Structure formats: C-alpha cells, structure tokens
Amino acid sequence: MTKPVLEINNLQTHFFTDRGEIPAVDDVSFSINAGEVLGIVGESGCGKSVTSLSVMGLVPNPPGKIVGGEILFRRQEGRDKAEDLVKVSRKRLRAIRGDQIAMIFQEPMTSLDPLFTIGHQIIEAVRNHRKVTKKQARAKAVEMLKLVGIPRAEEIVDEYPHQLSGGMRQRVMIAIAMSCDPEVLIADEPTTALDVTIQAQILELMKDLNRKKGTAIMMITHDLGVVAEICDRVVVMYAGKIVEEGDVRTILKSPKHPYTQGLIRSLPKMSNRDSRLYSIPGNVPKPGSIKQGCRFAARCPEVFDRCTQENPELLNLGEGHGCRCFLYEKEGKIVNV
Amino acid sequence: MLAYTIRRLLMLIPVLIGMSLITFSIIHLIPGNPARVILGDQATATAVANLEEQLGLNEPFLIQYGQYMLGLLQGDLGTSIRTNTAISGDIWPYLAATFELTIFAMVFAVIVGVNAGIISAWKQNSWFDYTAMVIALIGVSMPIFWLGLMQQWVFAQELGWLPAFGRENPRNPIESITHFNLLDALIHGQLDQWWTSFKHLVLPGIALGTIPMAIIARMTRSSMLEVLRSDYIRTIEAKGSSTLSVIYRHGFKNAVIPVLTVVGLQTGTLLGGAILTETIFSWPGIGRYIYEAIGNRDYPVIQSGILVIATMFVFINLIVDLLYSYIDPRIKY
Structure with a gap:
C-alpha cells in the first residue's frame, strides 16, 4: 500500500494564556491518503481548526505553539521521502503552503483582501510558487475561475471581492487554493457561512475537483450532512482528542463511541x-479543564467509575475503525501506546 | 473618480465662502473703532479717519465684504498697514519657508512613525514594541519648546553638528527663485548650498515632526494590529506569500486609511501651528509672519494669513479624501 500523503503523529498544539497552558490539540494522530476525502468532525472548540492550522503552520503564535508530534508530508513523486512540517524551516513551509498544501476558510466574506482584484489575488498565489509572467498568471487566473464555475470569468477577474456574493467568493477562494494543483486541500468549514443551496454547489465543486485532480481533501466540519455527502473517512474529535475514527459508512451507520452516537442521534429526522x-x-468542557479520565465522562450516558479515573486509549475495532472508550476494551486492541 | 473629484471641488466653494466670511469678520469683532485700536491711543482723529478710509470701514458691511471678495478673486489679499505693500507678494517667501519645513517634518514623521508602528504591530509585545511605544508616548507628551531648546543645546552648541537658527547662512544666502531653498540650490546647481539648507532644516524639522511622528506611530500600530488579525491576512499567508508582502503590501495598505487621516490633519496643523518652532529656531515662516502681524495689530495681514492657512487645510483634507477612494475600491461617492 502506498504511504499516506499527510500523516499526523501525536500532534500536540498548546495555547499559552494567562490562565495557563491549554492543550487545544492533545496527542492527535491520523493520516490522509492521496485522493482521499477525510472529514474531521466535532463541536466548536474541539480542536479541529487548530489541527488544520497546525498543518499549515498558521497557528497564531503567540499564544499558540506546536509542542510535540510530527506532521509528515509526502509529495506524489518520491512518496517515501517525508518532510516533517513541524521541523522544516519557515522558508520551506512557505514554499509548501499554497503550492502543495492549500487551505480554504469558513468566512468567504472576509477571507479575501478587499483592496485587491480577484485576479490579483489568484495571480499572487500562482506567482508565489511558479516562475510565470504576469500575463501567463492572469490567463491561469481566468482558467481557474472557469474551473470553479464562475460565469463571466474574464470580467470577474478584474472585479473586487465586495462585488461578489458569499458563494462566489468561496469559489474564488477555492480557485486560489487550487491554482497550484495542491496535493492536499484543507477546507475549514467551507460551507458553514453559506446558504443551503450554495452549500450543496460548493460541496459538489469540491467533490468534482477531488475526482478530476485527485486532490486529497481534509474537510473540517461540524455538519454530519457534509460528511455523508463528501467524505471517505471520518475522524471524530472531542476536547482536543480523537474519540473515534473509521470509514464514513461505519461511523454513520454503526458508531461505537457514545459521543459519536450522541452526535448522530442529534440529527433531525423526517420520520419522527x-x-x-x-x-x-x-456542555463541551473547556480545553485543559479535565486532567483525569475520559473527557466525555461528564456527559456520557454510559459512564462508569473507571471513566473518571483512567484515560481510555484508542482501540482498534478492525478495518481501520478506532474508538477511544472502555466499553470496547474486550473486543479491540490498543492502537497507539 | 473624475466626476467625484469635480464634485468635491464644487463642494469647496461654500466652505471657502464661509471661511472668507469668518476671517473677514475678524476686524469687525474688535470692540470699539478698529482703526482706533490699530493706531493706538496716541493717534490723531485725522489719522484714524484716514485709516478708516483706507480699510473701507466707513462703507456698509456687505459692500466691504463684496469688495474684499472681489479682491480675493483677483488674488489681492489686501495691503499691509505697517509696510504698505501688497500682502499677496509679501506672504510667499514666508509660506515657502513653512512649506519646506512642514514637508521635511512630515516626511520624517511618516517614515519613522509608519515603520515604527508597522514593526511594533508585527512584533507585538516585543522589546521593540515596548520601546517604540514608550518613545511615542514621550513624543506626544513632550513640550515642543523644550525639545527644540534641548536639540539646540546638544546638537548645535555642544556637538556643533547642526545650525541652530534660520534657514540659510546669512553671509551666503541663496538667490531666491521659488523661495524653496532646497529647490533653489538645486536649480543653481549649488550642492554645498543645498547641504547647508538641509542642515538648517534638520533640527526644526525634527522638533516639529516629533508629535506627528508619535501620533502616526501609535495610529499605525493599532490599525495594523486589527488588520493583521483579519481573515484575509491569514488567506495571504496560506498562499505562501513572503512576510514582506503580507505586512506591507496587504497589511499596511489595509491599515493606511486611519493613518492617512492623521497625516492630513497633522499636516494642516503644522502649516498653521508652527509658531512655536518657528520662533525657537528663527524660521521665517508663516507662523512668525502672523505672529508679528498680531504684535503690530496689522489686521489685514492677520486676516490673509488665517485665510491662506485655512484654505490649505481644506485642500489637504480634500487630497486625503480623494486618496481614500483611490486606495479603497469600496469607497464610492
């Protein structure tokens, strides 16, 4: 089997605040294979955005800092040679960012620089990484706008962000991100701020790009509908830790962890x-407030004594299905010790 | 853009009329007989009557104002009572001296202030940030006359590096064409004269520029801090742009509007309010010109001086407004 394009091992990203050190991402490990769509699911504050920013090297510092673990990135060619994004120089990270790993964000309304034209912002991304003339970069910008389904691309290229709607701006963000054909696209809640109909269009577009270009997508979302729509595999996070992972069918059809079960039960159903x-x-506990035991213990319907005293390990339930819960200790074996 | 510029210029007309009305009224706000006040207690009745005649004070107010406006439109600012010469001719050398000093002071203030503010915001809570902001705080709170005197003492008297007074070597003055000494020296091709003039500018320029520099630095910092936290800066970083591009091209461009406002207001203030600096450094500028006119009770000169300064203030702010819409495509009028 080929090695994954992105492999995150024991990542720890902490925030150093006046109230002490807060582990926003606590010992998180997962990987994304080439061409795969991985969903990272969880409530606000569970550490999913910080995980994605850690990969990009964009965690605001201060107060945030990656204190441990590794983020291994392997290019398509020479997949065996991995670069640890935690250790590489800032210069190297800048060269990877926007070229081989690109990112789109939650807020399309504020994510584009209001003072520069759409074209300029795409051209900038292209020329940061490719030695092309302005004219070639501009042609590329128009091509990208067409690729993401923007009508009148030749005109839009000279317009400013405020002249476009939210959905259009998110398309532009995707055009910027895809302009250098990245191996991995990180999408941090890309549809949350959009209308439902536009959401579907944007997801469709991302699915399409994933299929056509083979770009691996790391989809961060709190919306299980999005997960069902687009993801191949899912990682469920709770209070900075992974509580369950597996392929999308398993997670949605037969979730094991009480938290995942709760999430799925909270979805509205037409039948009832x-x-x-x-x-x-x-409520979601404040990161770092639970020092001992399972972080979900306080809200768990199945809680028993051991849950508040010991930290559960991630158990392997077979076929890449992992679950961090004492309930399954007999059937599973510990994944990462 | 052009339509907007024309509209803004037309909007200036009522502002300028209002300003001229106010400055014109100054002479009529003097309690008692203006001519008597101007000439003093010892003046004879004939002298007072003559002056009234000369100033047109015996005409009705509206006619006086009409004549004054008619003069203004032809570039006639009136006649100085003391020297009996046309103010429009007298005022230019002073104005040029003030312009030169103000430009120097503002260039200094903008270059130092903007960069200090940008680096402070970028390296927030670093030693640079703390030092720069303490200096800025001292800068805004320091009395300008004290700063000026200290500069003269240290750099002119003790070290002898820079001249303390005036704008040129009195024994070897520059032959004036534009009355901008740096420009005149260049036109004559006299580089040594240019250097002398430049050295004369340094101390008063820094004294005058210190307060604006401090205000600009603080304004740039706070504006930059806000911008650097914004989503689009994160997008630009995610594209892999260089730090320089993130901070200056995108960051500063987005942060510049409040800074520009301050620069405009400060430039206007310096043009009119440099009396203190001009006095300390014997700089023959418009501030001193008006100050002396006040001492001489030369009301036409005071009037014209105020009018000229106020007009410049209005035009500088117009330029600032036009720059806004040039920088930010969302500003449409």
Whole structure:
C-alpha cells in the first residue's frame, strides 16, 4: 500500500494564556491518503481548526505553539521521502503552503483582501510558487475561475471581492487554493457561512475537483450532512482528542463511541418530526479543564467509575475503525501506546 | 473618480465662502473703532479717519465684504498697514519657508512613525514594541519648546553638528527663485548650498515632526494590529506569500486609511501651528509672519494669513479624501 500523503503523529498544539497552558490539540494522530476525502468532525472548540492550522503552520503564535508530534508530508513523486512540517524551516513551509498544501476558510466574506482584484489575488498565489509572467498568471487566473464555475470569468477577474456574493467568493477562494494543483486541500468549514443551496454547489465543486485532480481533501466540519455527502473517512474529535475514527459508512451507520452516537442521534429526522430533537446533555468542557479520565465522562450516558479515573486509549475495532472508550476494551486492541 | 473629484471641488466653494466670511469678520469683532485700536491711543482723529478710509470701514458691511471678495478673486489679499505693500507678494517667501519645513517634518514623521508602528504591530509585545511605544508616548507628551531648546543645546552648541537658527547662512544666502531653498540650490546647481539648507532644516524639522511622528506611530500600530488579525491576512499567508508582502503590501495598505487621516490633519496643523518652532529656531515662516502681524495689530495681514492657512487645510483634507477612494475600491461617492 502506498504511504499516506499527510500523516499526523501525536500532534500536540498548546495555547499559552494567562490562565495557563491549554492543550487545544492533545496527542492527535491520523493520516490522509492521496485522493482521499477525510472529514474531521466535532463541536466548536474541539480542536479541529487548530489541527488544520497546525498543518499549515498558521497557528497564531503567540499564544499558540506546536509542542510535540510530527506532521509528515509526502509529495506524489518520491512518496517515501517525508518532510516533517513541524521541523522544516519557515522558508520551506512557505514554499509548501499554497503550492502543495492549500487551505480554504469558513468566512468567504472576509477571507479575501478587499483592496485587491480577484485576479490579483489568484495571480499572487500562482506567482508565489511558479516562475510565470504576469500575463501567463492572469490567463491561469481566468482558467481557474472557469474551473470553479464562475460565469463571466474574464470580467470577474478584474472585479473586487465586495462585488461578489458569499458563494462566489468561496469559489474564488477555492480557485486560489487550487491554482497550484495542491496535493492536499484543507477546507475549514467551507460551507458553514453559506446558504443551503450554495452549500450543496460548493460541496459538489469540491467533490468534482477531488475526482478530476485527485486532490486529497481534509474537510473540517461540524455538519454530519457534509460528511455523508463528501467524505471517505471520518475522524471524530472531542476536547482536543480523537474519540473515534473509521470509514464514513461505519461511523454513520454503526458508531461505537457514545459521543459519536450522541452526535448522530442529534440529527433531525423526517420520520419522527413530532418528538423533541435529541441533544447531548451538558456542555463541551473547556480545553485543559479535565486532567483525569475520559473527557466525555461528564456527559456520557454510559459512564462508569473507571471513566473518571483512567484515560481510555484508542482501540482498534478492525478495518481501520478506532474508538477511544472502555466499553470496547474486550473486543479491540490498543492502537497507539 | 473624475466626476467625484469635480464634485468635491464644487463642494469647496461654500466652505471657502464661509471661511472668507469668518476671517473677514475678524476686524469687525474688535470692540470699539478698529482703526482706533490699530493706531493706538496716541493717534490723531485725522489719522484714524484716514485709516478708516483706507480699510473701507466707513462703507456698509456687505459692500466691504463684496469688495474684499472681489479682491480675493483677483488674488489681492489686501495691503499691509505697517509696510504698505501688497500682502499677496509679501506672504510667499514666508509660506515657502513653512512649506519646506512642514514637508521635511512630515516626511520624517511618516517614515519613522509608519515603520515604527508597522514593526511594533508585527512584533507585538516585543522589546521593540515596548520601546517604540514608550518613545511615542514621550513624543506626544513632550513640550515642543523644550525639545527644540534641548536639540539646540546638544546638537548645535555642544556637538556643533547642526545650525541652530534660520534657514540659510546669512553671509551666503541663496538667490531666491521659488523661495524653496532646497529647490533653489538645486536649480543653481549649488550642492554645498543645498547641504547647508538641509542642515538648517534638520533640527526644526525634527522638533516639529516629533508629535506627528508619535501620533502616526501609535495610529499605525493599532490599525495594523486589527488588520493583521483579519481573515484575509491569514488567506495571504496560506498562499505562501513572503512576510514582506503580507505586512506591507496587504497589511499596511489595509491599515493606511486611519493613518492617512492623521497625516492630513497633522499636516494642516503644522502649516498653521508652527509658531512655536518657528520662533525657537528663527524660521521665517508663516507662523512668525502672523505672529508679528498680531504684535503690530496689522489686521489685514492677520486676516490673509488665517485665510491662506485655512484654505490649505481644506485642500489637504480634500487630497486625503480623494486618496481614500483611490486606495479603497469600496469607497464610492
């Protein structure tokens, strides 16, 4: 089997604040294969955005810092030679960023520089990484706009962000991200700020690019609908830790972890419209507030004594399905010790 | 853009009329008989009557104002009571001296202030940030006369590096064409004269530029801090752009509008409010010109001086407004 394009091992990203050191991402490991769409799911504050920013080297510092672990990136050619993005120089990281690993963000309305034309912002991305003339880069910009389905690309290229709608701006963001044919596209809640119809269009576009260009996508979302729509595999995060991972069918059809089960039960269903919508009792704990035991223990319906005393390990339940819960200790074996 | 510029220029007309009305009224706001006040207690009744005649004070107010405006439109600012010469001719050398000093001071203030502010924001809470902001705080709170005197003491008297007074060597003056000494020296091709003039500019320029520099530095820093936290800066970083491009091309361009506002207001203030600096450094500028006119109760000169300064203030702010829409495509009028 070929090695994954991106492999994250024991990543720890902490924030150093006045209230002490907060482990936003605590010992997280997962990998993305070439051409795969991996979903990272969780509630706000579970560390999924910080994980993605860690890969890009864009964690705001101060207060954030990667304190441990490795982020191995392997290019398509020479896949055996891995670069650890935690250790590479800033210059090397800049060369990778936007070229081989690109990112799009949640807020298309504020993610484009208001003072520069759309064309300029795409041209900039191209010329950061490719030795091309302005004219060639401009042609590339128009081509990218057409690729992401923007009508009148030749005119839009000279317009400013404020002249476009949110959905169009997100398309432009995707055009910028895809302009250098990255191996990995990180999408941090790319549809959250958009209308439902536009959401579907953007997801369709991303799926299409994934299929056509073979770009691996790391899709960060809190929306299980998005996961069902586009992802091949899913990682569920809770309070800075991975609680469950597996392929999308397994996770959605037969989730094991009580948290994942809760998430799926909270989805509204057409079949029982009269009953109250389920919600997981309690709130997400503040990162770093739980020092001992399972982080979900306080909200877990299946909690027992051991949960508050020991830290559960990620168990392998077979076929790449992992779950961090004592309930399955007999059937699974510990994945990472 | 052109239509907007024309519209803004037309909008200036009422502003300028209002300004002229106010400055014109100054002479009429003097309690009692203006001519008597100007000439003093010892003046004879004939002298007072003559002056009233000369100033046109015996005409009705509106006619006086009409004549004044008619003169203004022809570039006639009136006649100085003391020297009996046309103010429009007298005022230029002073104005040029002030322009030269203001430009020097603002170039200094902008270059130092903007860069200090940018680096402070970029390296927030670093030693550079702390030092720069403490200096900026001292800069805004320091009395300008004290700073000027200290500069003269250290750099002119003790070290002897720079001249303390005036704008040129009185024994070897520059032959004036434009009255901008740096420009005149260049036109004559006299580089040594240029250097002398430049050295004369340094101390008063820095004294005058210190407060604007400090304000600009603080404004740039706070504006940059806001911009650097924004989503689009993160996007630009995610593209793999260089730090220089992130900070200056995108960061500063987005942060520049409040800075530009401050630069405009400060330039206007310096043009009119440099009396203190001009006095300390014996700089023959418009501030001193008006100051002396006040001492001589030369009301037409005071009037014209105020009008000229106010007009420049209005035009500088117009330029700033036009720059806004040039920089930010979202600003449409």
